[in-house]
Amino acid sequence: MASIAKDIDPRQxxxxxxxxxxxxxxxxxYYQVMDMLTGRKNKSGSxxxxxxRILKAYGVLFCEEAGLEPGDKAGVDEVADTADRLYIGGTGYDPEHWYRMKYHFPVIDDDNYDRFAALVLADMNCGPLHDAALNDGDTLVVGEADPLHMTAEQRQNQKVKSVTLPTTGGEQ
Known part of the structure; x- marks a missing residue:
């Protein structure tokens, strides 16, 4: 978040x-921060x-699966379709660490999709997920579309891809 709004404390x-x-x-x-201008222009010039910015960064996480081009914003459908695929830990699936349920988002819709995307990115930047990655080696894992029905072999053979979002300066 430091690169998005320099005046805002990411933890706050x-x-x-x-x-x-x-x-x-x-x-x-939350609304005050989300409506702040970044000093950049969108593709449309606005x-x-x-x-x-947050929806563009979230889109980076799922650009291949959602068919988004670099710089496209994730919309409600992209966030809703990918929210069930996020969990915390290693490549083996642990149902206690299903990200969306851990943070009480039983439904992802027009009213909260941007808040869910902001939560994921803020957590990666300064929340417990950030701390767990530094201290315990746990990370945010993008699982299969239906991780609850994966076999043990499928869980062990998941493709793990690292995504790095810059924390200062550069483009996200």
Whole structure:
């Protein structure tokens, strides 16, 4: 998040997303950050917002599966179709670490898809997922489309691909 909005504390933004349903203050802060301008232009020439930037970065995670071109924003369908594929850990699947359920997103829709995408990226940047990656070696794993029905052999033979998002400066 440091590269997206230099004036915003990434941990404060992460906390606002996590506590969104509990606090009007968290909601206000979340919307304030998401509507901030980044100082860049979109493909259409309009001013880019933090929301645009986050959805572009989320799209990078799934560009091959969703058929997105570099720089395309993930929409509600792309986020909803990929949310069930994210879990925390190694390449073996552990149902206790299913990302979407861990963070209480039973439904991904027009009202919350951008918040889910922001949560994933903020967590990778400064949340418990970031800490787990540094301290325990756990990472965000993009699994098969239906990981609950994978065989043990399929879980062990998943393709693991590293995605690095810059934290300062460069393009995401």
């Amino acid at each position: 933004f992460y906390d606002a997303i996590v506590h969104f349903d509990e606090s009007e203050e968290a909601q206000d802060f 001013d880019e917002t933090v929301r645009d």
